[in-house]
Every structure is written in C-alpha cells, then in structure tokens.
Amino acid sequence: MKKLNSLFAGILVIILLLFIGVGQLERASGMAGADTLTIYNWGDYIDPALIKAFEKETGYKVNYETFDSNEAMFTKIQQGGTAYDITIPSEYMIQKMIKEEMLLPIDHSKLKGLENIDERFLNLDFDPSNQYSIPYFWGTLGIIYNDKFINEEEMQEWDDLWRPELKDNLMLIDGAREVIGLSLNSLGCSLNSKDNRELFEASEKLNSLTTNVKAIVADEIKMYMINEESAAAVSFSGEAAEMLDGNEHLHYVIPSQGSNLWFDNIVIPKTAKNVQGAYDFINFMLKPENAAQNAEYIGYSTPNKKAKVLLPEEISEDEQFYPSDETISRLEVYEDLGQEYLGIYNDLFLEFKMYRK
Incomplete structure (x- = not known):
C-alpha cells in the first residue's frame, strides 16, 4: 500500500510539474491570456516608452513581434501558432482579412476615446462603420530628393524619376503595389488598375527606369538618403520625415499625378486570447497624449485630432506630412485586388527586378 501511495504521489508531482511547465511555456510564447498582451506590428x-507605460498602467506583460509586409503578417496569422491579440495591417489587407473572416468585430461600447479620431479617417470604404478596425496612423507615398544633386523644379512628378541625370542614383521601396502603382500613376492610370493593357504599359515604362535604379530596398533607404548615397528615393511619408530630420538637404514631394494614401488600423484577430487586453491597448492609444507621443516618435501622421493639437506646429502644420484636402483628393487608397491580380502585380514587380540584373 505504501508503494502504491508513493506511486500516486509521484504521478501527482509529475502532473503538477507538467502543469507548471505548460504555464511557463505559454507565458514565454505570449499565449498566457489574461496576464499577457501579444502584439504583432510593423x-x-x-514608441517603446509607450509599451512600458502601458505595462505599468495596466499590469499586462506585452509580447511584441514585428513583420515587414502585410502579406507576411496575413500568412502567419492565417497559419496559426501564435495567438496575437493585436495586429496593425494596412487598409487593403484589413479588407482581405474581413473577407476571410479572420477578425473579431469591434465592440464600440468598450471603446474610450474614439471621438478623438478625425471624422475623415472613420467609416472608410475598406471598413464601413469601423466594424473591425480603429485608426492608428496614415500617410502617403512620395519622392525624397537631395537639393545638392537635384533642383526643386526637377523633382515634382513621378515622370521626373526617369530623368537621365538620375542614372544609377535612385532608390525604390521594395513593394510591388508601390512600384507598379507609381508607374500606373505616371501614365494617368489608377494604382488599383485591373486593366491588362494599362498594366502592360506600366510594366514596359517601369522596365525603362532600370538604368536609374541604384537599389530596391526597405528600411535601408533612410540611412542611404541621410548619408547622401543617393540623389532621390521613393518611400513613405513617415520614413521621409525621419530622413528630413537627419539631413537638411532632403525634401519630400507628393506628385500631383497621383499617389497612394494609406491607412494602418488596429484590429483584433479571431485567435486572440486576451480580448479585454486588446481593448485596453486600443483605449490607451486613443488617449491624445499617447497618440501625440507616438506620432512625434514615429514620424507618421496621426488620425487623432486631439493629439494633433498637442504636436509642435512645425509638425502639425507641415503639408508634406499633413497634406491639404486638395492634395488628398488626388490620392488613392489601395484596394484588395484579389488573388489573381495580386499575383499579376507581384509577377510584374519580379520581372522588373530581374530586368535590372
């Protein structure tokens, strides 16, 4: 009997240890639920200081992971594995995630501070009534140029990227929608075009740009432009803001031929383990002082109208990064192209990359 009791005691100890071990594994991997908030972001x-402030204010432990493209984020969430409580996709990807039923509807009764968001950034076509997403940042795609190498009047439109003086002196953002889109805009076409003739013409024109392209890169553009290793580049407004801070000879232009107006919004994936924590984070970021701090740190434009008032005037009144309604009227938001045309855009972009070699 003593041996039997010892056996039962041993089994209980093993079960207890396994239970503790599983709990530790869950906490380490961001799956612990109520005590942990797992965020998947660009x-x-x-601002890292905001994560620390959120943890202190709420008692949550934040697990923070990053992605470098909407498509990578979509694939990882779709495959499962880590149960992300918050992620921050762009508008066309939110549209796709809604179609794929990957998101939880937002319970607006749990929100505090949605009234702080500028009405222009609510109820947009990709998410009517903000049923699934809450605005985080917005911005544009444009041209950064160095006035030591290029005069202002020579770099105002997408067509200027084809100037022979830019030979081997142009950097492009590594994105199919962005690069194919700028060529479409330069031809007077929509950057959401599904017209095969327009796409062919845009591809042909883009291939003629290869002699000017020094590199197709991502975050490295900031360092290269600040260090004056290239005369011009195509990138996003927030990245441009950081470059302009690092070099007084840099300028940002939104071409009048048209460009991308983008929105990144906070969503809650259906696989979320800590839904209450997700709402706590959204409400924390809706506070004007937190949104303003984040905007000043990151450089992108805040949709929070009360936060904008708190920003230094040299930021809030800079039309390069808070463009006028007239400028915005010429811009387009990316739409979900569907699998077929997304594949075509990616193929054309890959062809352009191969054409350079």
Whole structure:
C-alpha cells in the first residue's frame, strides 16, 4: 500500500510539474491570456516608452513581434501558432482579412476615446462603420530628393524619376503595389488598375527606369538618403520625415499625378486570447497624449485630432506630412485586388527586378 501511495504521489508531482511547465511555456510564447498582451506590428512602429507605460498602467506583460509586409503578417496569422491579440495591417489587407473572416468585430461600447479620431479617417470604404478596425496612423507615398544633386523644379512628378541625370542614383521601396502603382500613376492610370493593357504599359515604362535604379530596398533607404548615397528615393511619408530630420538637404514631394494614401488600423484577430487586453491597448492609444507621443516618435501622421493639437506646429502644420484636402483628393487608397491580380502585380514587380540584373 505504501508503494502504491508513493506511486500516486509521484504521478501527482509529475502532473503538477507538467502543469507548471505548460504555464511557463505559454507565458514565454505570449499565449498566457489574461496576464499577457501579444502584439504583432510593423518594425519600429510604436514608441517603446509607450509599451512600458502601458505595462505599468495596466499590469499586462506585452509580447511584441514585428513583420515587414502585410502579406507576411496575413500568412502567419492565417497559419496559426501564435495567438496575437493585436495586429496593425494596412487598409487593403484589413479588407482581405474581413473577407476571410479572420477578425473579431469591434465592440464600440468598450471603446474610450474614439471621438478623438478625425471624422475623415472613420467609416472608410475598406471598413464601413469601423466594424473591425480603429485608426492608428496614415500617410502617403512620395519622392525624397537631395537639393545638392537635384533642383526643386526637377523633382515634382513621378515622370521626373526617369530623368537621365538620375542614372544609377535612385532608390525604390521594395513593394510591388508601390512600384507598379507609381508607374500606373505616371501614365494617368489608377494604382488599383485591373486593366491588362494599362498594366502592360506600366510594366514596359517601369522596365525603362532600370538604368536609374541604384537599389530596391526597405528600411535601408533612410540611412542611404541621410548619408547622401543617393540623389532621390521613393518611400513613405513617415520614413521621409525621419530622413528630413537627419539631413537638411532632403525634401519630400507628393506628385500631383497621383499617389497612394494609406491607412494602418488596429484590429483584433479571431485567435486572440486576451480580448479585454486588446481593448485596453486600443483605449490607451486613443488617449491624445499617447497618440501625440507616438506620432512625434514615429514620424507618421496621426488620425487623432486631439493629439494633433498637442504636436509642435512645425509638425502639425507641415503639408508634406499633413497634406491639404486638395492634395488628398488626388490620392488613392489601395484596394484588395484579389488573388489573381495580386499575383499579376507581384509577377510584374519580379520581372522588373530581374530586368535590372
């Protein structure tokens, strides 16, 4: 009997140890639920001090992971594995995630501070009534140029990227929608075109740009432009803001031929383990003082109208980064192209990359 009791005691100890071990594993991997908030975001897309302040204010432990493209984020969430409580996709990807039923509807009764958001950034086509997403940042795609190498009047439109003086002196953002889109806009076409003739013409024109392209890169553009290793580049407004801070000879232009107006919004994936924590984070970021701090740190434009008032005037009144309604009227938001045309855009972009070699 003593041996039997010892056996039972041993089994209980093993079960207890396994239970503790599983709990530790869950906490380490961001799956612990109520005590942990797991955030999946773009790299360098929140002030780290705000994460620490959120943890202190709420008692949550934040697990923070990053992605470098909407498509990578979509695939990882779709595959499962880590149960992310918060992620921050762009508008066309939110549209796709809604179609794929990957998101939880937002319970607006749990929100505090939605009234702080500028009405222009609510109820947009990709998410009517903000049923699934809450605005985080917005911005544009444009041209950064160095006035030591290029005069202002020579770099105002997409067509200027084809100037022979830019030979081997142009950097492009590594994105199919952005690069194919700028060529479409330069031809007077929509950057959401599904017209095969327009796409062919845009591809042909883009291939003629290869002699000017020095590199197709991502975050490295900031360092290269600040260090004056290239005369011009195509990138996003927030990245441009950081470059302009690092070099007084740099300028940002939104071409009048048209460009991308983008929105990144906070969503809650259906696989979330800590839904209450997700709402706590959204409400924390809706506070004007937190949104303003984040905008000043990151450089992108805040949709929070009360936060904008708190920003230094040299930021809030800069039309390069808070463009006028007239400028915005010429811009387009990316739409979900569907699998077929997304594949075509990616193929054309890959062809352009191969054409350079």
